Amino acid sequence: MMMRSLSELWIFFWRDLSIARTYRTVFVLEAVEALFGVAMFFYVARFVDSPQLQHALPQGGSYFAFSLIGFVFLDYLNAAMDTFDRSLEEARDSGTLEHLLVTQTSLPVTLAGSAIYPFVAMTFRIAVYVAWGAILFHFPLRDANWLAVAAVLIATLLAFSGLGILSASYLLLFKRGNPAKWFLLGVSSVAGGMLFPISVLPDWLQFVAHLNPVTYALDAMRAALLGGAGLRAILQPLLVLLLFAAVLLPVSMAVFAWALRRTKTTGTLMHR
Amino acid sequence: MSEAAISVANLEKSFPPARSGWRALLQPFEKPSVVALAGISFEVRPGEALALLGANGAGKSTLIRILATLLLPTQGHARIAGHDAVLDPRAVRRQLGYHAGSDSGFYSRLTGRENLRLFGRLNHLSNAAAKKRIASLATQFHLEEALDRQLRTLSSGTVQRLSLARALLHQPRVLLLDEPTRSLDAIAASEFRRFLKSEILRSGDTSLLFASHTLPEVELLADRVAVIDAGRVLACDTPPALKHATGAPTLEGAFMHLTGRAPHLVPEDAPE
Numbered sequence: 001m002m003m004r005s006l007s008e009l010w011i012f013f014w015r016d017l018s019i020a021r022t023y024r025t026v027f028v029l030e031a032v033e034a035l036f037g038v039a040m041f042f043y044v045a046r047f048v049d050s051p052q053l054q055h056a057l058p059q060g061g062s063y064f065a066f067s068l069i070g071f072v073f074l075d076y077l078n079a080a081m082d083t084f085d086r087s088l089e090e091a092r093d094s095g096t097l098e099h100l101l102v103t104q105t106s107l108p109v110t111l112a113g114s115a116i117y118p119f120v121a122m123t124f125r126i127a128v129y130v131a132w133g134a135i136l137f138h139f140p141l142r143d144a145n146w147l148a149v150a151a152v153l154i155a156t157l158l159a160f161s162g163l164g165i166l167s168a169s170y171l172l173l174f175k176r177g178n179p180a181k182w183f184l185l186g187v188s189s190v191a192g193g194m195l196f197p198i199s200v201l202p203d204w205l206q207f208v209a210h211l212n213p214v215t216y217a218l219d220a221m222r223a224a225l226l227g228g229a230g231l232r233a234i235l236q237p238l239l240v241l242l243l244f245a246a247v248l249l250p251v252s253m254a255v256f257a258w259a260l261r262r263t264k265t266t267g268t269l270m271h272r
Numbered sequence: 273m274s275e276a277a278i279s280v281a282n283l284e285k286s287f288p289p290a291r292s293g294w295r296a297l298l299q300p301f302e303k304p305s306v307v308a309l310a311g312i313s314f315e316v317r318p319g320e321a322l323a324l325l326g327a328n329g330a331g332k333s334t335l336i337r338i339l340a341t342l343l344l345p346t347q348g349h350a351r352i353a354g355h356d357a358v359l360d361p362r363a364v365r366r367q368l369g370y371h372a373g374s375d376s377g378f379y380s381r382l383t384g385r386e387n388l389r390l391f392g393r394l395n396h397l398s399n400a401a402a403k404k405r406i407a408s409l410a411t412q413f414h415l416e417e418a419l420d421r422q423l424r425t426l427s428s429g430t431v432q433r434l435s436l437a438r439a440l441l442h443q444p445r446v447l448l449l450d451e452p453t454r455s456l457d458a459i460a461a462s463e464f465r466r467f468l469k470s471e472i473l474r475s476g477d478t479s480l481l482f483a484s485h486t487l488p489e490v491e492l493l494a495d496r497v498a499v500i501d502a503g504r505v506l507a508c509d510t511p512p513a514l515k516h517a518t519g520a521p522t523l524e525g526a527f528m529h530l531t532g533r534a535p536h537l538v539p540e541d542a543p544e
Contacts, residue, residue, distance in 0.1 A: 004396065011393040015379065015386075022381040022422070095377040099438070102340050102370045103394035104362060173300045262300050264344045267287045267308075267334075 008105050012113025013120070020117065034128045035136075041068045042137040058197055058219070059227040065139055069222050070194035072129045076153075077188070077214060079122040080160035081181040084168035087114035092270060101269075107260065108253060111165065119157055130225075143228035151231055152224055155241035156217040162248025169252070169259040175271060188214040216240045275354050277446050277479035278316035278339065283348035285309040285334050285503075304346060308334040310503035311348070318445070319476040322508075323494035324483040325527060331503040332483035336450045339481070340370045352446050368446045369439030369478075373454035376431045380424040384415060384434050387423060388441060395442040402441070409437040412471055429460030433467065440472070447472065449482035453489060465492050487523055497523070501531045 020026070045064035057066050091097035091114075100110055133139030167178040188194060191205045192214035198206050209215045216237035223229035223237075231238070263269040286304035309331045316322045324332040337343040338350050341361040349356060355363040378387045385406060392402035410416050413433045418426050426434070432452065439447060452468070453461035469492060472478055484490050490497055491511055498508040507514060507530050511523050518529040 008394060011390060015382070015390050018386055019379060019381045094379065096379060097377075098340075098342055098372070099370070099377040099391065100394070101342060102365055102368070103391060104365050104396050104442075105394040106362070174297060259300075261344065264342065265304070266300055266302075267337075267343055268299070269342060 005106075005109050008109045009113045009116060012110070013116045016114070016117030020121070030125065031128055034125065035132050037071070038068065038129055038132040038137060038139075041071060042133075056197060056199070059222055061140060061226055064133075064137065065226055066197075066222065067195050068129065068133055068139065069225060070218060072126045073156075073218055073221055074185070074188065074192075074194050074214070076122055076126060076156065077160050077217070078181075078185060079118055080157055081164045081167060081178070081184065083115045083118040084111060084161070084164040085171040085178055087118070088168050088171055092272065095270075098270060107257065111168070111253075111256065115161065115164070123153060140226060144225045145228050145230050148224035148229055148231050148234055149221065151238060152217065152220045152234065152241075155238050155245065156213075156221075158245035158249065159213050159217070159241040162245060162252040165252035165256050166248070169256045172256070172259040172263055172269075175268075184212075184214070188212060191215070193218045213241060213244045275318075276315040276351075277318045277320070277353060278314075278322075278481055279349070279351040279354075280315070280335070280339075281313050281349045283309050283312045283335070283338065283350055284346045285331075285338060285343065286346045308503050309338075309345070312500070312503070312505050313348075314498055314505055314508050316446075316479050316481055318479055321473055321480040321482070321493050321495050323490040323497045324481065324500055325485065325487075325490050325497050325523075326483075326500035327485060327531070330500045332485075332500055333450050334503075335500075336370075336448050336481065336483055339364075340368060340448055341365060366442070367444055368448055369442070369444040370448045370450075371432075371435050371439040371452055372450040373432065373452040373456070374450070376423070376428075376435055378423045378431065378434070378438075381422060383420050383422055384426065385419040388419075388434070388438055391438050392441045397442060405441055405443075406437075409440060413437050413467070427460075428455055429457075429463065432456060432460070432464055436464075436468070436472075440478075445477075445479060447478050447480045447482075449480065451483055451485075453484075453486060461486075461489075465489055469493055487527075491523055499527055499530045506530045 042064050045062060045067060049063045053063055054061060057063065088097070091100060130139060130141070134141045163180055163184065167180050170178065170180065187208065191198065191201060191209040192212050193209065198209040198215060201209060220234040220237035223234050285308045287306045287308060288299055288302035288304050289306055291299045312335060324335060326332050334343060338345050339352060339357055341357050341364055344358060351357065352364045353367040355367065357364050382390070388406045389402050392405060393399070397405060406419070410419050413436065415430070415433060415437060418430050418434060423431065453464050456464060473480060473493065480493070482493065494511065496508060496510050497514060499506045499514070507517070509517065514526040515521065515523065518526040520526040520529050
């Protein structure tokens with residue numbers, strides 16, 4: 001059973017990789033886009049950087065490293081929240097959704113399988129950003145703890161996949177929009193520590209930031225990548241992220257199954 | 273007597289009324305009040321081909337989609353090879369192949385072979401079994417050339433044959449076709465019917481339930497015809513028996529007699 005599910009997950013990954021390979025130039029264009037993004041953050045940082053600012057950053061170091069991690073990581077969260085409803089929307093629009101649903105593959109495997117390639121591609125994209133930063137703009141990588149970085153990525157992915165599946169359920173029921181995503185990304189851009197540390201926020205916004213999983217994900221990622229923190233040092237934010245995942249994943253799967261059942265009742269599965 | 277391939281008993285289906293504007297947000301939660309099926313019962317025997325003949329909106333597609341586990345009935349039972357479509361949908365999906373003429377439901381950037389392989393694997397065929405089955409179906413359906421071309425480069429007739437091949441990949445006992453020739457031109461539709469008759473129905477291994485409002489299609493393929501109107505089966509018998517019972521010289525005449533109104537059907541000599 002386990003082997004069969006793994007094989008099905010692989011076949012979804014293979015599907016998306018095969019489709020992506022037919023758009024080869026996109027890889028090149030995205031790498032160039034990443035270069036421009038990194039360069040922009042480097043020069044903004046050069047403009048605003050000062051000893052006082054560096055002192056105010058949690059891991060010390062340059063504002064360039066701080067802001068670049070905030071920027072690419074928020075992109076990662078965006079992908080985690082986007083990938084389920086985007087693959088659902090594509091399947092609905094191309095007419096493949098019905099044909100996927102009449103196969104013998106279970107719904108959780110279909111959902112998880114459709115998310116693997118976007119997550120792998122996004123991780124690769126982050127790697128390209130960091131690589132450009134390291135090669136051309138002295139992004140500090142020598143202290144990075146890669147095991148801790150991988151743990152943060154996986155915990156973040158799990159925590160935010162639940163939200164992604166919830167937004168796919170919303171899409172299934174109401175056909176358009178993703179309010180949870182825009183709300184969370186909106187809040188996170190202010191109260192998540194993306195481009196500035198949350199210590200500069202008023203107390204009530206700091207309270208909001210501490211309820212936001214993005215804050216924990218970014219703290220842990222910066223600590224692991226810039227400060228070289230090991231698993232033990234980032235245990236607390238990791239546990240918070242895993243707690244989010246433990247609550248959100250089963251709830252979101254149940255909500256999605258209910259939403260699917262509802263659309264099978266109302267006959268709106270393929271409506272746009 | 274052997275178990276019915278398809279068994280439908282007192283099947284009812286109602287949908288919530290369609291809404292627009294902000295009221296559309298309430299639609300998933302509205303009570304179903306628009307009747308699509310009003311208590312349908314019939315059986316399809318193993319190896320038999322039964323046509324659902326009715327005007328647009330008669331309930332043909334709704335019935336097929338309930339059997340395909342894509343819709344949930346309001347009341348009654350729908351069984352395929354003894355498995356209930358509501359209580360045991362995965363067992364039902366093991367037994368059925370589904371093909372809708374209104375959309376191809378393929379990945380346009382993948383080749384025919386890649387598409388078939390994907391759906392074969394999701395129907396629990398091993399890699400080797402999927403390869404073998406694809407090769408065999410490609411020969412049978414004259415699809416050898418289409419296998420290594422991207423879907424977007426194929427003609428609609430070829431895509432329909434490919435879709436039929438997909439429905440048969442896992443050797444289902446029951447084939448559900450929803451207006452299979454709907455998007456084909458007259459020549460392609462005629463070839464498709466001949467092909468269905470000679471390659472699928474001749475063997476007697478597969479039971480077929482298909483919806484159509486194309487009379488030549490019904491007369492060529494069906495052993496029996498269920499005339500449906502306003503969600504009810506008005507009559508279910510062989511084409512000669514229907515003509516005899518109504519005293520009509522043609523199936524079109526029998527349909528008009530039974531439904532008591534001019535049909536939106538394609539007469540035998542009209543182009544499709």
